[in-house]
Amino acid sequence: MTMTDPLQVIDANGSANGYDPGLSEEELLHCYRTMLRVRAFDAICLKLQRAGRIGFSIPNRGIEATQVGAASAIEKTDWLFPSYRDFGMALYHGITPLEMMHNMFGNALDTAKGRQMPVHFSFLEPIKFYSISSPIGTHIPQAVGAAFAMKKRGEKTVALVSFGDGGTSSLGFHSGMNFAGVWKAPVVFLCQNNQWAISCPSEEQTASESYAAKAVAYGMPGVVVDGNDLLAVRKAVLEAVERARSGGGPTLVEAKTFRMGGHSTADDPTKYIPKEVLDEWEGKDPIPRFEKFLAASGLWTAETGEAMYKEAEEEASAAGREAEQVDKPGLETIFSDVYAEVPEHVRKQGQFTFDLARRKGEAAAGDGEFPL
Ligand SMILES: Cc1ncc(C[n+]2csc(CCOP(=O)(O)OP(=O)(O)O)c2C)c(N)n1
């Protein structure tokens, strides 16, 4: 086996070939249900965006197994430094679709108080889901710094940082990998190689034989895993998490998967990905793959699967309806959570702005116009 042969667990017949994922039946079904909830949330967001009710969304159809398999390998006390497609990790750990919809609508109940783009979630409970960065790779050294701090404090927690194939070209990736290696920081690097960075294919992203190969230069193990095989992702990430937790330092896991949709709601992948490639990966959908495994274990039938998906769709759709009714954040919240104590000059400028907005009637929900 070369370094580029992806690790696989579930074969074409749904057999895990004797591998014990260490999950109860209930936990396996939680993984499955989470994948369905991710797909349903994604589908509903696409509809909301097309109907003009939210401004933007980031599809993640096709990468559910990578996210859920990886999320299943960490504990709630660990820290997640996610990429913008990682809402499956949040759902797995108990964040609700309604909490996520508050962000999609940027309403007053959004944890970021409407200051982030849609899909740029941040949560502290029940898992530390670090605020998503739009600039590619900036969260990678932040995750390494957090992990190093955990080590210095003698905590037994780890940081899981997730980014795309394109993210490996960022400076943040290289400085983060370097210092994680030097400091033996308890961090797991998860490169979600969906083979495209918007319209840039991997051939134009790297000359390495794999993304995992980049681990060698930074003195850590690198492994390639089939990202559409939930149990393989769990196995690889769990090994990496255990290494990090026990003082063995960082690991780079490359999960090879595919984005079965646009980069965002603002592009059309059929314009740059050949149809044969799109069709080929439709056939490798991670959800039916896991269904085969569950069916082989007597845990799945088409009827139960359909009923669960319908339930997930209704849940996401009801969350959308509810979040849409919530007021927009008040203008006065722009300094909330920013300063421990708002400096006097900022307070004065703020007051001036709030008074002006009140006089001109522009402190209310925006209408999309730039307020002059
Ligand atoms: C520093 C920086 N450069 C460029 C962009 C524009 N941009 C947004 S997403 C993206 C592609 C990222 O691809 P990848 O890391 O593979 O993640 P994926 O979207 O495929 O999950 C780019 C170039 C950005 N957000 N930040």
Ligand SMILES: [Mg+2]
């Ligand atoms: Mg990518």
